Amino acid sequence: MAGTVLIADDHPLFRQALSLAVQRVAPDMVLREAGTLAAALRSCGEAEDLRLILLDLKMPGAVGYSGIALLHAEKPEVPILVVSSAEGESAAQEARAFGAIGFLRKDSDLSVIEAAIARALDSAPPTPAPAPAQPVDEVRQTVAGLTPTQLKVLLAVLEGQLNKQIAHSLGMSEATVKAHMTAIMRKLDVRNRTQAALVARSLGLDLQH
Known part of the structure; x- marks a missing residue:
């Protein structure tokens, strides 16, 4: 092996x-x-x-x-x-x-x-997760399915960073950050970054273990 x-x-x-x-x-x-x-x-x-x-x-x-x-x-x-x-x-x-x-x-x-x-x-390569049984499972699966960059942007939002700060830390333009946030909000079915952060926080993304 x-x-x-x-x-x-x-x-x-x-x-x-x-x-x-x-x-x-x-x-x-x-x-x-x-x-x-x-x-x-x-x-x-x-x-x-x-x-x-x-x-x-x-x-x-x-x-x-x-x-x-x-x-x-x-x-x-x-x-x-x-x-x-x-x-x-x-x-x-x-x-x-x-x-x-x-x-x-x-x-x-x-x-x-x-x-x-x-x-x-x-084991065989991981297979796609089964269809979610509960609404929270569906949202959790959606968060897990974000792209790496989208996850980094969402985590920065959880830390309270503004678009300008996120753009600087991730090496991209503010317009690109806004585009990622739009995609994140669409995927999570929320209307603003505060709601997106609340969804992520409710799923334990910012829990310290």
Whole structure:
């Protein structure tokens, strides 16, 4: 089995532990590491034959489930396995809703983590989510389906940034930001950026885990 596994976690020792777990399961895999969400996104774009992303929710640059959403938007065909210290019964469900194939707590036994990695590497590419059963599921699926740039704009809105600030931070014109906001509002079926932010916030995009 050959390919690349991306390990995204801001704790070097835990990245090392996950690296060892991957090597035990699939010794031929090439390993890439990232300590921030920005670095993970860069590695995601650069990695050849990316087979799996191991992702921590609590990373610099990530809020709530935004890391999953952004990485899934960049590489929808690559499985994302979340390994996090996030608490609560809903964390695993939310992680899957935004594109992850599985969720493990960091205090899981090493054998459990290794087994989950093996299953993820052996699994078929992620399939489209089934038709949403509840209105909130439909909106969550819509947010998860935004383009990477649209997600970045929406997250900037959540941070309270103005169009001028968003344009500067993302390296685009204000007109382009406005065009993205128009597309986001149309997809979310809302009338203004405040409503768009409320929808994203209600789905946990800005929850700190």
